[in-house]
Amino acid sequence: MQKWILTATAAAVLTALAGCNSDSSDDPATVAPAPTPTPTPGPEVTTPASISLSLLGRYRSGVFGESAAEIPAFDPVNRQILIVNAQKGAVDILDASDPAEPVLAKTLTTADVAPGAVVNSVAYRDGLIAVAIEAADKTEPGYVGLYDATTHDLLDSVMVGALPDMLTFSPDGRYILVANEAEPSDDYSVDPEGSVSIVEVTDRSLGTVRTATFTAFNGREAELRASGVRLYGPNADIASRNLEPEYIAVSADSTTAWVTLQENNALALVDIASATVTDVLPLGTKGYGVSTNAIDASDEDGEINIRAWPGVVGMYQPDSIASYTVGDATYLVTANEGDARAWGEDNDAYWAHDPADAENAPGFVEEFRVKHLVHVGGFDRRAGDDLPPQLRQLAAGALLNAETFGYCGATAADPGDCRADDMLGRLNISWTEGYRKDADGAPLLFDASGTQNPTGDRLMYDTLYSYGGRSFSIWNASAEQVWDSADAIEQYLASDECRLGNDRSIPCATYFNSGHDEGDAFDSRSDAKGPEPEGLTLGKLGDKTFAFVGLERMGGIMVYDISNPQAPTFVDYLNSRDEWSLDPETNLAAAGDLGPEGLVFVSPEDSPTGDALLVVGNEVSGTTAIYRIEQIAE
Numbered sequence: 001m002q003k004w005i006l007t008a009t010a011a012a013v014l015t016a017l018a019g020c021n022s023d024s025s026d027d028p029a030t031v032a033p034a035p036t037p038t039p040t041p042g043p044e045v046t047t048p049a050s051i052s053l054s055l056l057g058r059y060r061s062g063v064f065g066e067s068a069a070e071i072p073a074f075d076p077v078n079r080q081i082l083i084v085n086a087q088k089g090a091v092d093i094l095d096a097s098d099p100a101e102p103v104l105a106k107t108l109t110t111a112d113v114a115p116g117a118v119v120n121s122v123a124y125r126d127g128l129i130a131v132a133i134e135a136a137d138k139t140e141p142g143y144v145g146l147y148d149a150t151t152h153d154l155l156d157s158v159m160v161g162a163l164p165d166m167l168t169f170s171p172d173g174r175y176i177l178v179a180n181e182a183e184p185s186d187d188y189s190v191d192p193e194g195s196v197s198i199v200e201v202t203d204r205s206l207g208t209v210r211t212a213t214f215t216a217f218n219g220r221e222a223e224l225r226a227s228g229v230r231l232y233g234p235n236a237d238i239a240s241r242n243l244e245p246e247y248i249a250v251s252a253d254s255t256t257a258w259v260t261l262q263e264n265n266a267l268a269l270v271d272i273a274s275a276t277v278t279d280v281l282p283l284g285t286k287g288y289g290v291s292t293n294a295i296d297a298s299d300e301d302g303e304i305n306i307r308a309w310p311g312v313v314g315m316y317q318p319d320s321i322a323s324y325t326v327g328d329a330t331y332l333v334t335a336n337e338g339d340a341r342a343w344g345e346d347n348d349a350y351w352a353h354d355p356a357d358a359e360n361a362p363g364f365v366e367e368f369r370v371k372h373l374v375h376v377g378g379f380d381r382r383a384g385d386d387l388p389p390q391l392r393q394l395a396a397g398a399l400l401n402a403e404t405f406g407y408c409g410a411t412a413a414d415p416g417d418c419r420a421d422d423m424l425g426r427l428n429i430s431w432t433e434g435y436r437k438d439a440d441g442a443p444l445l446f447d448a449s450g451t452q453n454p455t456g457d458r459l460m461y462d463t464l465y466s467y468g469g470r471s472f473s474i475w476n477a478s479a480e481q482v483w484d485s486a487d488a489i490e491q492y493l494a495s496d497e498c499r500l501g502n503d504r505s506i507p508c509a510t511y512f513n514s515g516h517d518e519g520d521a522f523d524s525r526s527d528a529k530g531p532e533p534e535g536l537t538l539g540k541l542g543d544k545t546f547a548f549v550g551l552e553r554m555g556g557i558m559v560y561d562i563s564n565p566q567a568p569t570f571v572d573y574l575n576s577r578d579e580w581s582l583d584p585e586t587n588l589a590a591a592g593d594l595g596p597e598g599l600v601f602v603s604p605e606d607s608p609t610g611d612a613l614l615v616v617g618n619e620v621s622g623t624t625a626i627y628r629i630e631q632i633a634e
Contacts, residue, residue: 047542048631053574057100061622064585068622071598072615073124075149076606082122083624089118099626113145113157125169130176132164139190156205162192166247170254179245187362193240198275210275214240228282229266232432233364249323262339265315267479281479285313286469294487296526301422304494311404316469322538331565332475335533338468340367355392371425374415391431396457412450426527433465470530474565500575516595516620519583525553539601550596595620
């Protein structure tokens with residue numbers, strides 16, 4: 001029997017009729033060159049009282065778990081969807097002239113730019129397709145390719161920074177901005193510098209490439225850490241190598257960009273005209289010790305247990321970001337997914353590496369379960385299994401602050417029931433944060449009795465840092481939080497109002513916090529990042545702005561009216577996964593859409609049907625889903 005601990009009333013969902021579910025062949029159809037279509041007259045621009053999603057069409061790649069559908073873009077002139085297919089390392093071009101029956105028309109490869117290169121991101125504007133291209137060796141500089149949207153011919157290409165992970169056109173169309181994530185090699189032997197490339201677009205070609213780097217912050221690492229920016233792991237004292245750009249939002253006037261630095265839990269502020277990173281803005285943490293920020297922290301308690309956990313915080317660590325304006329003010333919307341550095345985790349040599357020589361370990365893994373962190377027997381019981389050598393170099397074990405964690409039985413020398421599987425034991429946290437330090441940042445050591453002792457060998461954790469905020473947030477232009485969805489997503493998924501499937505008939509609570517690659521997997525993601533909001537896009541209908549937020553693990557799209565940044569309201573949730581009890585890998589055709597990664601809003605005036613649409617790339621099911629956005633009048 002499930003135990004329900006609900007700390008807030010879940011918002012009621014608007015019911016909607018499910019749309020047609022049309023699947024397409026994996027093979028390219030024979031499609032004649034598209035003529036310039038006659039635009040379908042759109043409806044008179046009005047402001048809806050509300051909106052509702054229904055599935056209109058779906059293209060299936062037929063590939064499970066290989067990221068065969070990730071980031072979408074939409075070309076309204078040729079009526080085509082551009083979808084990044086990481087499994088092919090290319091862009092699939094879908095004919096969406098009939099969105100209920102999308103078909104694969106062509107696959108755009110990038111071998112003409114660089115051999116062995118793969119595509120990470122795609123964007124469309126004014127007859128042009130821009131593609132972010134990762135080099136065969138991801139630590140080497142990547143490329144931006146520019147293609148004609150009708151002929152799909154390569155027009156131009158330029159070199160940018162290492163691992164260009166996301167790109168976007170500026171609103172004025174003058175620039176393509178590229179987030180060069182610059183991840184290290186798996187053994188950390190190479191760690192390139194993160195950057196943001198600003199590429200001029202002129203005359204259907206690419207002009208000057210300017211690079212906004214973080215080198216000006218080298219030597220200011222202590223200042224950044226003191227402000228709350230996470231600099232950690234190898235090269236923690238070289239800001240330009242430790243900061244990793246992920247996703248970009250641009251101001252309406254095309255002068256400023258905000259770039260998520262996901263692992264660093266911060267945003268970079270970029271002046272576009274000078275191609276300069278002007279500031280790195282920390283995002284802070286979300287305290288799970290209050291009832292409005294409650295979470296379910298265990299995947300093995302057999303129940304829905306949403307409650308407050310004093311001493312536990314979430315690092316927002318957003319993936320995607322978007323901007324919009326209200327009046328004269330710019331606001332930023334983030335999907336607070338969370339992410340850990342986990343390099344070398346599949347390399348036995350990393351786990352076997354001598355902690356005394358941790359600086360030369362072939363990798364770095366920061367994630368650790370609470371139950372393993374604070375075991376009274378210390379760390380060595382995990383040696384050779386999942387004990388990071390860098391953690392073992394710091395100390396032989398760890399304790400919990402009894403004043404904070406006394407509620408779950410912690411004493412100075414013993415974590416008590418805090419490490420139990422139905423308490424905090426299963427929760428994945430970062431061992432790099434939360435332990436007590438001296439003024440120079442070195443760990444203060446304690447003996448096994450919990451007494452501070454310079455000759456001791458135990459860390460003392462005052463706070464446990466988990467990944468992501470299990471939410472989406474709105475921030476002002478200075479990265480000050482205006483609003484956060486708090487615990488609303490998990491509370492809604494646990495509520496009686498929430499329903500799954502295209503006919504909205506399956507109780508969400510039956511599959512609460514499920515994993516996107518599993519069958520009947522109740523509660524399997526509670527110990528990690530919960531429903532894991534990752535992708536988002538914004539859409540304007542009349543005078544209202546709506547946020548569409550994809551839940552990567554639980555699946556489905558949440559819709560909020562964010563017209564008032566201080567008081568967004570829940571509007572709808574649709575999860576188009578219809579089969580939940582069977583293994584999706586062997587029952588892919590029946591499963592539906594798994595793992596929404598990227599989303600794009602199509603306005604009524606750009607839509608082939610005259611209705612607003614939402615296009616979603618689902619990385620696990622390899623499906624591209626097209627949703628109709630029904631506008632509901634008063």
